[in-house]
Amino acid sequence: MHYQVDSWGYYMPRMSMGSDPMERVAKLASESAVVIFSLSSCCMCHAVKRLFCGLGVNPTVYELDQDPRGKDMEAALMRLLGNSQAVPVVFIGGKLIGAMDRVMASHINGTLVPLLKEAGALWL
Amino acid sequence: MNSPSTELTRRMAIYEQFHHISRWGDAFNGDTSPNTGTSTIVPADVSLKNKAEYISCEQVEPSISDQETNKPNDKIQRRLAQNREAARKSRLRKKAYVQQLESSRLKLAQLEQELERARQQGIYIIGASDTGCFGLPGTVNSGITAFEMEYTHWVEEQNRQICELRTALQAHVTDIELRILVESGLNHYCNLFRMKADAAKADVFYLISGIWRTSAERFFHWIGGFRPSEVLNVVVPQIEPLTDQQHLEVCNLRQSSQQAEDALSQGVDKLQQSLAEGVATDLCSGNYRAQMVDAIDKLEALENFVSQADHLRQQTLQQMVRILTTRQAARGFLAMGEYFHRLRALSSLWAARPRESA
Numbered sequence: 445m446h447y448q449v450d451s452w453g454y455y456m457p458r459m460s461m462g463s464d465p466m467e468r469v470a471k472l473a474s475e476s477a478v479v480i481f482s483l484s485s486c487c488m489c490h491a492v493k494r495l496f497c498g499l500g501v502n503p504t505v506y507e508l509d510q511d512p513r514g515k516d517m518e519a520a521l522m523r524l525l526g527n528s529q530a531v532p533v534v535f536i537g538g539k540l541i542g543a544m545d546r547v548m549a550s551h552i553n554g555t556l557v558p559l560l561k562e563a564g565a566l567w568l
Numbered sequence: 569m570n571s572p573s574t575e576l577t578r579r580m581a582i583y584e585q586f587h588h589i590s591r592w593g594d595a596f597n598g599d600t601s602p603n604t605g606t607s608t609i610v611p612a613d614v615s616l617k618n619k620a621e622y623i624s625c626e627q628v629e630p631s632i633s634d635q636e637t638n639k640p641n642d643k644i645q646r647r648l649a650q651n652r653e654a655a656r657k658s659r660l661r662k663k664a665y666v667q668q669l670e671s672s673r674l675k676l677a678q679l680e681q682e683l684e685r686a687r688q689q690g691i692y693i694i695g696a697s698d699t700g701c702f703g704l705p706g707t708v709n710s711g712i713t714a715f716e717m718e719y720t721h722w723v724e725e726q727n728r729q730i731c732e733l734r735t736a737l738q739a740h741v742t743d744i745e746l747r748i749l750v751e752s753g754l755n756h757y758c759n760l761f762r763m764k765a766d767a768a769k770a771d772v773f774y775l776i777s778g779i780w781r782t783s784a785e786r787f788f789h790w791i792g793g794f795r796p797s798e799v800l801n802v803v804v805p806q807i808e809p810l811t812d813q814q815h816l817e818v819c820n821l822r823q824s825s826q827q828a829e830d831a832l833s834q835g836v837d838k839l840q841q842s843l844a845e846g847v848a849t850d851l852c853s854g855n856y857r858a859q860m861v862d863a864i865d866k867l868e869a870l871e872n873f874v875s876q877a878d879h880l881r882q883q884t885l886q887q888m889v890r891i892l893t894t895r896q897a898a899r900g901f902l903a904m905g906e907y908f909h910r911l912r913a914l915s916s917l918w919a920a921r922p923r924e925s926a
Binding site for chain 2: 485486487488490491492494495498499529544545548549551552553554556
C-alpha cells in the first residue's frame with residue numbers, strides 16, 4: 445500500500461476505500477437525526493445510548509468494532525475530538541455534539557432537547 | 569438608741585430578707601449587709617463560707633423577746649435552706665459529670681474514627697505493596713494520602729464558608745458581596761472535583777468506596793460522590809420563593825439531572841456485569857492472567873465514570889447558579905453546605921451512641 449502524507453499530517457491509504465474515514469463519519473452522521481458512534485464493549489457508550497432512549501429518542505448507532513472500516517473511523521474521531529477516547533461520539537442533525545461530557549452538559553443546561561426537537565428526533 | 573418597735577420592724581425586715589433569700593435557695597456573699605433595705609441577691613458560689621455569713625447575719629441583732637418566738641422558725645428555715653442548697657449542689661455536680669462523660673464519649677468516637685481511617689491507610693499502603701507482581705508504583709499511595717490531607721482542609725474551608733454565608737445573609741450585605749461568596753462556593757466545589765480527578769488516577773476504588781467520607785454521607789454515595797438530583801431536592805425548598813419561570817427551570821434541571829444519573833448508573837451496571845463476566849471466565853482452570861489483563865482495562869473505564877459523575881455534579885451546580893438570583897444562590901450554597909455538615913455531625917453522633925456491650 446502506498447501512503448501519502450496529506451495536509452493534516454496523517455497517513456492516508458491511497459487505495460481506496462472510496463472515502464476517507466472522516467468523510468464517511470460525516471456522511472453517516474448526516475443520514476439520521478441522532479447518530480452515535482460506539483464500541484459494543486464500551487460501557488460509557490452504553491450509558492449514552494440509555495440516555496437518549498430514556499429521552500424517547502431512537503438513535504442510530506454505529507458499532508465501530510463491527511465495521512470493517514471502524515479502526516480508521518475511530519482514529520479520525522480521536523483526532524476530531526482531540527481525545528484519547530474515540531467513543532462515544534454523538535451527532536444531532538448532522539452536527540457534532542461531542543463526547544459524553546458535552547452531551548451531559550448540554551442536557552443540563554437545557555440545550556439538548558431543543559436540538560433534538562429541531563432535528564426531528566423528539567416530538568414534544 | 570433603738571426603741572423596741574423600730575427594733576422589731578428592723579428584725580422583720582431582715583427576716584423578710586432572709587425569707588426572700590432562702591426561697592431563692594441562694595447563699596448571699598458578704599457584700600450584702602442586713603442593714604440594706606433592698607435584697608441584693610447575688611448568685612454566689614456555693615460554699616460553706618457563705619453559709620457561715622448567712623448564719624452570722626441572722627444573729628446580728630439579738631433581742632431576747634423576739635429570739636424566743638422566731639427561734640424554731642429560723643431553725644426550720646435554716647435547715648430547709650441548707651437542704652435546698654445541698655440538693656442544688658448535688659444537681660450541679662451531677663450535671664457537670666454527665667457533660668464530661670458526653671464530651672469524652674464524643675471525643676472517643678472521633679478518635680476511633682481517626683484510628684480506623686489511619687488503619688485503612690496503613691492497610692492500603694501494605695496492600696498496594698503486596699501487588700508487586702502487577703508492578704503498581706509506590707506513588708499510588710502518595711496520591712491517596714495527599715487527597716486525604718487536602719480533603720480534610722477542604723472540609724474545614726467549607727465549614728468556614730458556610731459560616732461566612734450565614735453571617736452575610738443575616739447581615740443583609742450587598743448583592744456584589746454575596747456574588748463573591750457564591751463564586752467562592754462554586755470554586756470550592758470545582759477544587760474538590762479537581763482533587764478527586766487526581767485521586768482517581770491514584771486509585772479509583774478509593775473514591776468509589778466512599779471511605780473518604782463519613783458514614784452517613786456514604787449512605788447516599790453515588791459513583792464517587794453526592795447525587796446531584798438529591799442535593800437539588802434538599803436545597804430547592806430552602807430557597808423559596810421562586811418565580812414561575814424559575815420553578816420551571818428548576819424542574820427541568822431536576823429531571824435532566826435524574827436522566828443523566830440514570831444513564832450513568834446503567835453504564836456502571838453494564839461495567840459491573842462485564843467485569844464479573846470477564847473475571848469469571850474459566851473459573852475451574854487455575855490460570856487467570858488473561859482475565860486479569862482484561863479486567864484492568866475495564867477498571868480503567870471506571871475512572872471515566874467517576875469523572876463523568878463529577879462533571880455532572882459541577883454542571884448541575886453551575887446551572888443552579890444560572891437559574892437563581894445571587895441571594896437565592898447564596899442561600900442555596902448555605903443550605904447545601906449545612907446539609908452535608910449535618911450529615912457529618914450525624915456520623916459522629918452515631919459513632920458515639922451508647923451501645924449494648926457484646
